Amino acid sequence: MSTAPTVHQQRLLLTEIPGPESRARLERKKQLVADGVGTMLPVFVTEASGGILRDVDGNQLIDLGSGIAVTTVGNSAPAVVRRVHEQVDAFTHTCFMITPYDGYVDVCEQLAELTPGDHAKKSALFNSGAEAVENAVKIARVATGRDAVAVFDHAYHGRTNLTMAMTAKNMPYKQGFGPFAGEVYRAPMSYPLRDGLSGAEAAARAIDHLDKQVGAGNLACLVIEPILGEGGFVVPAPGFLPALAEWCTANGIVFVADEIQSGFCRTGDWFACDDEGVVPDLVTTAKGIAGGLPLAAVTGRAELMDSVHTGGLGGTYGGNPVACAAALGAIEEMRTHDLAARAREVGAIIRQRLEGIRAVHPVVADIRGRGAMMAIELVDPETGAPDAARAAAVNAACHQAGVVTLTCGTWGNVFRFLPPLSISDDLLHEGFDVVTEAFAATAG
Numbered sequence: 001m002s003t004a005p006t007v008h009q010q011r012l013l014l015t016e017i018p019g020p021e022s023r024a025r026l027e028r029k030k031q032l033v034a035d036g037v038g039t040m041l042p043v044f045v046t047e048a049s050g051g052i053l054r055d056v057d058g059n060q061l062i063d064l065g066s067g068i069a070v071t072t073v074g075n076s077a078p079a080v081v082r083r084v085h086e087q088v089d090a091f092t093h094t095c096f097m098i099t100p101y102d103g104y105v106d107v108c109e110q111l112a113e114l115t116p117g118d119h120a121k122k123s124a125l126f127n128s129g130a131e132a133v134e135n136a137v138k139i140a141r142v143a144t145g146r147d148a149v150a151v152f153d154h155a156y157h158g159r160t161n162l163t164m165a166m167t168a169k170n171m172p173y174k175q176g177f178g179p180f181a182g183e184v185y186r187a188p189m190s191y192p193l194r195d196g197l198s199g200a201e202a203a204a205r206a207i208d209h210l211d212k213q214v215g216a217g218n219l220a221c222l223v224i225e226p227i228l229g230e231g232g233f234v235v236p237a238p239g240f241l242p243a244l245a246e247w248c249t250a251n252g253i254v255f256v257a258d259e260i261q262s263g264f265c266r267t268g269d270w271f272a273c274d275d276e277g278v279v280p281d282l283v284t285t286a287k288g289i290a291g292g293l294p295l296a297a298v299t300g301r302a303e304l305m306d307s308v309h310t311g312g313l314g315g316t317y318g319g320n321p322v323a324c325a326a327a328l329g330a331i332e333e334m335r336t337h338d339l340a341a342r343a344r345e346v347g348a349i350i351r352q353r354l355e356g357i358r359a360v361h362p363v364v365a366d367i368r369g370r371g372a373m374m375a376i377e378l379v380d381p382e383t384g385a386p387d388a389a390r391a392a393a394v395n396a397a398c399h400q401a402g403v404v405t406l407t408c409g410t411w412g413n414v415f416r417f418l419p420p421l422s423i424s425d426d427l428l429h430e431g432f433d434v435v436t437e438a439f440a441a442t443a444g
């Protein structure tokens, strides 16, 4: 089977962005789709592969976002397509809780093998990242008999009631949606650009905060993104995660790594925790796990996972057979093409290009991330104040030039790059030529 992308790998601008066909469809969307569901770049997509999205006007955009770290293996990656086709032809749903099938168990086998640590592991499958996080908390509460949940500043864990409580940022995720779930406590995160603390110092600060304000003995779990996602791709100072993990172990607190955005080769390892050899008790995964189909998982120590009574975990669609086939295809792509290594190559190119931008534009205060999960934080060089306006201007200029870029961060002043790992070096460079031009065009 050919692995060549089906869409010609070239940026192409036939109209302004969005073009007339997309604008007409946007009008229709406004009539029919709830306003609460926003779209950042309203080009309607007809086809995508490699590093290109093609729209209804025939424009071809370079994808530096992967639909928020989902199409890590590329859109419609060959092994995903093949396995999904085979599964759809065979059957589409039975409900695993009624009559099981191999695909679900095969995904759990892969997760046991790939997630950090060589202890006995089990998994449960769900539909979305938020659902996985909720279930990790359910498992930790049953296993410990405790209620409290520790989370961090700048955290993003989802949009359901419990995960809204766990998410830090009010707008747009929480505003007006309360009251939120209780027993969620927020600790200070390690944020090297802003706090200047070593990992050990930042961990001591967080631990003291939780000890004094909650009490270690009341905590069921501590849930942390090993590299912040929506919160700004902040990489905690070295030693921060190991110190927290150690404290959790010493105090019977379940250490949950939310690897929903950072997992599955994105950072140049299978999981971001691998970088410092941190072994979480539970890991939540979603996004990159299934090449675009909705699937999520909680994977962890077998004895923890098994603390929940039979029937206590599940859901109608969790571990749907088509989504499981897609996950097995995505993992096949990652293994066959050593996409963790590819993420490191992509990351090296991105870092070099971002260094070039920082050398000219002092608004770039920080270049951070790991592998193909990279970001820059923009601040006023005089005052250090977050510069969200510049981030928005650069973002808009990139979109108009046919490059899909994303922002993030508590102050909206972080530019993040998450290209599919199927992107070619040439296309990646062309994407960053556009980003570089966008910085020049928006300067002064």
Ligand SMILES: *Cc1c(COP(=O)(O)O)cnc(C)c1O
Pocket (backbone or CB within 6 Å): 127, 128, 129, 130, 131, 133, 156, 157, 158, 159, 225, 229, 230, 258, 259, 260, 261, 262, 286, 287
């Ligand atoms: C996206 C994300 C979630 C929520 O996942 P959904 O599938 O959107 O529910 C949770 N945690 C992290 C770190 C994420 O990036």
